[in-house]
Amino acid sequence: MEKIVVCGGKPLTGRIRVSGAKNAVLPVIAASILGEKGTSVIDDVPALDDVFTIINVLRHLNIQVKYKKGKLYIDATKDLGTEAPYEYVRKMRASVLVMGPLLARTGRAQVALPGGCAIGSRPIDQHLKGFEALGATINIGNGYVEASVDGRLQGKNIYLDIPSVGATENIMMAATLAQGVTVIENAAEEPEIVDLANYLNAMGARIEGAGTGTIRIEGVQSLQGAAHTVIPDRIEAGTYMIAAAITRSKLFIEGAVPRHLNPLISKLADMGAEVTIMDGGIQVDARHKTLTAVDVKTMPHPGFPTDLQPQMMALLLTAKGNSVVTESVFENRFMHVEELKRMNATIKIEGRSAILEGAAKLQGTKVTASDLRAGAALILAGLVAEGETEIFGLHHIDRGYEDIVGKLVACGADIMRFNAAGEEINQPQLAAIKWKAQASYA
Numbered sequence: 001m002e003k004i005v006v007c008g009g010k011p012l013t014g015r016i017r018v019s020g021a022k023n024a025v026l027p028v029i030a031a032s033i034l035g036e037k038g039t040s041v042i043d044d045v046p047a048l049d050d051v052f053t054i055i056n057v058l059r060h061l062n063i064q065v066k067y068k069k070g071k072l073y074i075d076a077t078k079d080l081g082t083e084a085p086y087e088y089v090r091k092m093r094a095s096v097l098v099m100g101p102l103l104a105r106t107g108r109a110q111v112a113l114p115g116g117c118a119i120g121s122r123p124i125d126q127h128l129k130g131f132e133a134l135g136a137t138i139n140i141g142n143g144y145v146e147a148s149v150d151g152r153l154q155g156k157n158i159y160l161d162i163p164s165v166g167a168t169e170n171i172m173m174a175a176t177l178a179q180g181v182t183v184i185e186n187a188a189e190e191p192e193i194v195d196l197a198n199y200l201n202a203m204g205a206r207i208e209g210a211g212t213g214t215i216r217i218e219g220v221q222s223l224q225g226a227a228h229t230v231i232p233d234r235i236e237a238g239t240y241m242i243a244a245a246i247t248r249s250k251l252f253i254e255g256a257v258p259r260h261l262n263p264l265i266s267k268l269a270d271m272g273a274e275v276t277i278m279d280g281g282i283q284v285d286a287r288h289k290t291l292t293a294v295d296v297k298t299m300p301h302p303g304f305p306t307d308l309q310p311q312m313m314a315l316l317l318t319a320k321g322n323s324v325v326t327e328s329v330f331e332n333r334f335m336h337v338e339e340l341k342r343m344n345a346t347i348k349i350e351g352r353s354a355i356l357e358g359a360a361k362l363q364g365t366k367v368t369a370s371d372l373r374a375g376a377a378l379i380l381a382g383l384v385a386e387g388e389t390e391i392f393g394l395h396h397i398d399r400g401y402e403d404i405v406g407k408l409v410a411c412g413a414d415i416m417r418f419n420a421a422g423e424e425i426n427q428p429q430l431a432a433i434k435w436k437a438q439a440s441y442a
């Protein structure tokens, strides 16, 4: 079995460069479907399995995608298919993001129902409610959801019951080509929504208010391919900020955007770490510091991100005192707790809260990632555990961390990756093989 092996106890030093954001690049690639003319050039595209998956969805739709030196060239000018099949949606729920652009561009979209995953049931009712409000007919059957419309979608006021990131993105994309004005209220405010709106506007869309709870979209006749650079990954940045704190080290996180990371910056400062906003990034210095426990509650942006909750939990286990971590975004995002307990953590779950005993003496053992951020939390815990931690379930980690092993090694961590045959392998090698196999080289 493939595994990552971490030998705990090594301090980290130096800098880590943040890659392009997974959660920004996926909707941006989906939005490129809307480009009836020209080619989109997307820069700072991370080599992630989720990126390979969405590229395959686009190619299945008869879209030409080429990759060269971190840039994607996407040509969506041919006649498009309308189906995102189960083989891709099952690997990555974000495949559902092709639904809005396909519906707007072709009048029809069939997407395999994404189903639940390790962190919750994750329905898409708000996406569908939005499409229906814009005039689409929705049919669900045989494991697929189909949306269709005769003629153009019609602009409408849409109030989301939950500020869903995916629903906001999907509806925003669909509304770009609708007749008239669409207003999304109680919209998600995440930085990735702003990034998507910037790309859509570069394609010729008319979107205002992205990043606030009210987004106004004035429909246009058509969109064309555009150039766009993806924002840095705030969750990856946050993971490495926590890596500095958990190892009581000093790291400079290059490319981290402070305004995207306010909730983490303030929690780390409350714990006693020195966080400094610098030119081009954020420095975290936790050397010789006694970090103290804090309580954390996940919330939609600008609250504390759920995607940093497992990593924060690993850190809090090493702090002085007990803390309470409350997960309010997903109903089942505590799968990492049992694995952390196998590393000698004491954690009690009460409803949607976990009560953590601090000053844990974590011990290395074999653990398995149940999802992407659970995997990151286990690596972080491994960095400070006594002895060797072997982490399995790497396909989750490969979905969202570009070369996590290489980036940590460069800062002094004792961490290695082994393939199924037991040979040491690095992620860039692996990524190069995957790019070759899955996306065509220019």
Ligand SMILES: CC(=O)N[C@H]1[C@@H](OP(=O)(O)OP(=O)(O)OC[C@H]2O[C@@H](n3ccc(=O)[nH]c3=O)[C@H](O)[C@@H]2O)O[C@H](CO)[C@@H](O)[C@@H]1O
Binding pocket: 022, 023, 024, 026, 094, 120, 121, 122, 123, 124, 125, 126, 127, 128, 162, 163, 164, 165, 166, 167, 188, 192, 300, 306, 307, 329, 330, 331
């Ligand atoms: C690819 C991507 O960008 N993924 C991110 C996105 O996921 P995603 O877009 O799936 O997350 P949402 O914001 O939609 O989900 C938030 C909550 O709303 C619920 N919900 C959502 C839609 C809906 O129609 N009905 C409904 O009930 C979900 O089950 C969940 O409990 O935002 C999440 C919340 O910040 C992050 O954890 C994910 O990393």
Ligand SMILES: C=C(OP(=O)(O)O)C(=O)O
Binding pocket: 023, 093, 094, 119, 307, 372, 373, 400
């Ligand atoms: C939950 C996540 O992603 P996704 O929505 O793609 O499952 C994540 O990035 O932590």
